[in-house]
Amino acid sequence: LTKVFEAGKHRPRYQVESISETEGVTLAAFPEFFGEQPATAKVRVSYIADTTARTLAFASGQIDMIEGVRAPGWADTMKQRSAETQFDMTAPGSFNFLHLNLTRAPLDNIKVRQAIRYALDSAALASAYGPMAKPMVGIIASQFEGSVTREELPEELQYKPDPEKAKALLAEAGFAGGVTIPCYTSQREDYAAIMLMIQEQLRAVGITLDMQIIDHNTFHADNRNDKNSMPLNSSSYGPLPINVFLQQTSAAAVVKADGKGQGNFSHYGVAIPGVDDLITQAQDEPDFDKRTVIFKEIEKKLLTDLPILGVITLSYVIARNPRVDLGYPVQSGYAYWPLSKAKKTA
Template identity: 30%
Template sequence: MRMKLTRRTFNLGLGSLALTAPAGRLNAQELAEKQFLGYAVGADDIKTVDPHFSVGTGELVGPYYEGLLAFPDGLVTNEGLRPGLATEWSVAQDGVTWTFKLRKGVQWHQGHGDFTAEDVKFSIERVKDPAVASPFADSLSAIGSVTVIDPHTVEIKTSRVEPSLPALLVNNQGGYIVSKHAVEAGVDLRTHPIGTGPFMFQEYRPRESQILVRNENYWGGTPKIERFTVLFMADDSTRQLALRSGDVHAIELPARQDVVGGMRDAGMIVDLMAPANMFSLLFNLKHKPLDDIRVRKALAGAIDRSALVQFLGKDVAAPELSPLPGGYLGHTDDVPYTPYDPQKSKDLLKEADHGGGLNLSMVCSNSNIYLSPMQVIQEMWKQIGVNLELKVVDHPTYHRLIREDVNPVVIYGAYRYPLTGTIYLTQFYHSKSAIGKPTASLNFSHYGEIIPGVDDLLDQARTELDQKKQVKLWEEAQRKITEDVVSVPLMTRKYAMARSPKLDLGSEPKSFYAINEKTRLLK
């Protein structure tokens, strides 16, 4: 699911609010009398809406929280970032001392006082604190210190020259600012968010909905939407029916050609958005026989990426060959990937003493975005004598179990911002990110821990100031990862959302739904 909600963004809910249109403005398209919107997500509940931990479907934090900077409406990019809670920023000649001037007059929700530099310092240090264990800590690792100069000025010093620092402080994951007062007062941000954004928390109904109301005192202007409701609907068909019947105005949609076509035929607008998750298989080197590269090559060579893309549809998916997704700075397809060759795969299995067949078992999420491609791969592997048992569990359980090392093979879809090799390659392939370590992230293969990996290359790239040299280091890392066959990049699958034609977003959703002061419901 992709519903990034930024400054002056998001407004999905249910209800009624009469708005008076400016004279002569809405002759062709008049506003609907009721301006409450409903949005259905593909989850049965939330795990947390604490912005420094929230990674799951349905956990919409952007209506509440903001960063020092903001994405352009509807677009995830490293460039063209806008002022958010900071009005201006600059870096000193030393290249490591940054000064951010903060917006005055911003209030925290529900009486938690003024937004100040103390909140910025508190938030950054909270994300970085190992005891807090935010999954986004690595994204702010370049920050050495945060100093409050005055209530509306903060100085950030980096431990190395980091030109992309502003992009790390955007309204995204570790860049969100939380209220120091609220946290220290004991407010549980997991279920009761306190932010500065255009919408405030009203009610959470477990396994049913989140209800938000507009922030009348929002610094960017009072939102037109009075409240919205986010409904939990894990079943794809139920969400589609709710949109068709008019019970909601937008839904998360499975990114499959047939589903997209069906919604379009029903008169709905379908938005396909990127950058999106690249899906890969990661081989757990701790599990036999995956410690044998011949077995890994056999499994990799039995996967036909073109068939996976055809299954999902050319509009929604594209094949990937490299461990770093296409479109990221440093990406290259010049890697020694294992081509599709079922007969070669059979020969490799025989050479590895598995000519009589191989049995594997793995847990898999019941989420369509994970289960469907794994079922296709299951059939592909059957053709070379590999019987894969899929033990289907709910999505939160899947995420818990794969972090307990239960799987010989993990399927995982991810995108990481900023769109460079630093965070993506580090999280999946650096030894410090191996599952089970205190610094664990997404290294399900234990690459670099079980066999030598790419730690040195990634560490050098992280501190390299010459971008051309930095790119070459990332390219070399991709080639080594591919040569060792610790993962099989499969495809990038776009995010899909469907909405009623009555929902006018006010901007083109290239990467996410940016719902702002121009967003409206039409008659």
């Protein structure tokens, strides 16, 4: 490590040239970078928090690339403004899960959880986002090994959208007249849009979400203190299903009222028996194919108990003026990618 630092290999491609509250940050190529110099000598990064202002700045040609708005219809609106707009999208992007808190009535009733699952139409939710989203069956994205398809599941775990079946299950649970569940979500556009659509789908079967939309930071802080009955969680993962299961469903990751817990907001594995034994088996299994089989068994167990529901995957999106060439196609990965090869062609 010492030799790496002495050789200057820790030095970045760009250095900060200037910072302005109005103009943003200007980055200049760092002449002592050990590798190839970036294709563009200077890059300016502007801060435009308002999504409408950001979109208009892009449409007017003032800005070459912007972070996309992950809201229904946004991509179509951008195409209408400029048919040449390029969209760079990560796939699968963020995994959107709906946790059902097993310590709160009526979510401690399996029939209520089944009714929620039958009421949700993930394909309809995904279609609202166009190419940005794909529906989820379990909690692993369809692009990853270990995910399950509806067709390979037994009929009782397929949960094809069925509002009438959802109503019947609610009646069996003692809620023939409907039920109200208090919850809250973030005001950030992707969280709010998804939860508002879920709210409407559940309303159609007699489940009313008494939902507040609150500040994003407060949303996460309150979730960590176990205050939410149905938190929507949005997280990006690499192609390692074990990390999803560990962080979202293991007993060791259960949320705690003092804020010292982790991301298992359903209390699965604590409120009711969970999948910890299967997670351990998967961790101990060196054979890839055998481990994948165990992942699928975990997915089936989660679909049986329904402590957490996979909703949609949602790509991180950059809208790009076609005059900018990134130097490579964006196909997958995390939400950020290098601009070292990016250059204007016009």
